[in-house]
Amino acid sequence: MSVRRGEERANAGGGGVARRTVTRSAVMLAAGALLGGGAVGTARAGQSEPERAQSERERARAWVTPRLPAPSGPHPIGATTLYLVDPDRSDPWEPGIGVRELMLTVVYPARAVPGRPVARQMTEAAAALFAQIDAAVHHLPTSGVNWAAITTHAHLDAPAREVPGPVILYSPGGGDPRTLGTGLAEELASHGAVVVALDHPGDASEVDFPVTRPGRPDRVRTTVLRADPRNDPGLFRTMIGTRIADIRFVLGQLAVLAAGGNPDAAGRALPPGLGRALDLRRTGVYGHSAGGTAAAQALFEDPRIRAAADLEGYLDHPGPAPGRPGELFPVARYGVDRPLLLLGSAGFPHRGELARSWSAVRARSGGRVHRAEIAGAAHWVFTDYAALAPQLQAAGLMAADDRRALVGPIGPAESVPLVRGWVRSFFARQLPRR
Template identity: 60%
Template sequence: MVAGSALAGGALLLTGGGIARAAVREQVREQAREQAADAVALRLPAPTGPHPVGATTLYLVDPSRRDPWDPSLPVREVMVTVLYPAAQADGDGCPIAPQMTPGTASVFAQVAPLTNPQLPNAGVDWAATMTHAHAGAPAQAVRRPVVIYSPGGGDPRTLGTYVAEELASQGHVVVSIDHPGDAGAVQFPVTTSYRSECIRTTVFRENPRTRPDVYRTAIAARLADIRFVLNQLELLAAGRNPDAADRPLPQHLPRALDLARVGIYGHSAGGTAAAQAAYDDRRIRAVVNLEGYLDYPPDQPGEPGPLFPVARYGVNRPMLLLGTDGFRNADIDRSWSAMLAHPNRRTSRRQIDDAMHWVFSDFAAMVPQLQADGLMTAEGRDQMVGALGPGCSVAMVREYVLAFFERNLSGT
């Protein structure tokens, strides 16, 4: 992987004597300061709901599973972000949380242009983007619907912030999952005896849809991660702290989770996993699939791939299939049509026009800013998010997702 090689190369520069290492470190810091001073800082759209938003992260370890991507790891580690309605907008020790940590932002800057060549290789300070959530703020001691989010393949969980913050500001608890080995970069709070680095990068070298074996492993891992996170949320709601590093929880957070009202949404591979998770797990009452395939890639090119069980047999809970005109293709149409054909009529399909696949991620707001700053072409913007302006696209995606969950998770 190019990003991993670049990081390893940087580490090798610092292996000389103490004086040399100090000089090199200072030179690297100075170069980073100069680059940051000239780099563009991107902004996320503010949530519109009545509640201030709090944020915390959980480090969760499943000892019952080996890692599916790295056989040297004897457990499965997962990182999640929890956004929730906060009891206060600010306060001592509750600063605004960044979208990405400096470590994950550094890796993202290298990985993102490889998966999306339209993005600039330089000129963006990815670590400077701030959310609108207050880290560690006390939660409102009111039971709220819980919504799980699974991001697109190779994406960090934080690339879904604009929708997650909107849901939290409107009265939902949103739990965004990183799937390590799949996500571009995941930062853990501690090292362990079996993992010497805090940051873990993706194993993907190409689009997983081009490799049926890799794609099957990715979706299976996501499904197991979702089940595990749901189990850990049950511990949290019961008053236990599931964080494997025993980091403190925000005040009243366990009282904010109403696990009788659980929904799930996901983008791309996350949408695939969200739909299948709803089929597998009765705890999930409603699901939004943001442009995720509902079939496996075929073993032989040119043949239709087998449908996921959720598309083959249907599900008796509400599902929204939300797509764009720019990403619509034969595989999406075939697998979604199979889902819609089931007689229970609990599945609906909607489409956003003049839009493209990444409009469901924070790129919907970021990419137009990059174009305005001369760091992307109009063609590159259209290939990623379409011509629809962020004032419309962000509002439309938020409204579709919010209205669906408010309609289907409002009861007890």
């Protein structure tokens, strides 16, 4: 979701995969967009600035704007963003930035929403880059879709419902922004949870910050990934280690918020009652692909986390050579003493590789691990693509083969409730009201 505060904007959501590859050409296109290049088409020669702006508005109105499915819970929801800075860590991807920065979206049950505008899934700046970077990776249309116009069901900075609810963190997949996890976050929040979606800058395709800072002169930061992390053991280790450290840092900042403080590094005001909506005794984490890996390992490492859900993330490192298994993460070597959900898709082409580490953690966890699989689905069914890709195909903007490779042949009327139901019911059981 995008959240505007005065003239500041910040994006939100989540989803992705550790096997994602961002091509050099896609990143070059993204750089062109940042410099004012053709993110939404090129203007005709001789147009004045007002004429060019009008042409862009007309083009955007003619484009398709997909819809996100509404949440099913009884509570209206609000959304806000947090900008965090960890002064004790250097950024692992671009050391020149000097510190580790994070962008979060908090989606929560709202007390009242009248008069509060509805959030967009992405900011305009993030959407322009999404149409280049993410579209190139996933064979999405680079034109004909008004990504910036996709609305959510959350109201910006609405007062929070001051009933302490479970706090559930979300880590998207490798290379993906948090915006791609909007639908599931809203579903959980509509049923009483406070969901905190993380971007992992440098890894995420695009992150829109509210401010610039020394070492990062641009508001929007793009991914540094140029190859598949599963083909580079060192890169994969850095990715997962950074995500776990990000999750653990965020848990500490949420404690500041729950105690009445404001951890936002830009000092921006927070929605009334937000801190009192957090019950940190009921904290969970879920993630997709690389985010699922990080969620499971964070559960193993951090006792503040009471339950975790891994949505098709490996629990082992890449092997030293093709066909040779890699080292298991400690969570798979030793098992867990708290609940862990492993949720996969029948159409994931690397199910065999996944099975080794998933079987290992189940065998060592004394029945605390539950495993399930969604038939007719593919890897990105756990993200907003489950709803968006079929709409793009129906509009003639996405090939059927590309849609099937992304989310499988399953339709959103079936896949969206299945994914939401599995994750929602798991956390409802494991993080009950005390």
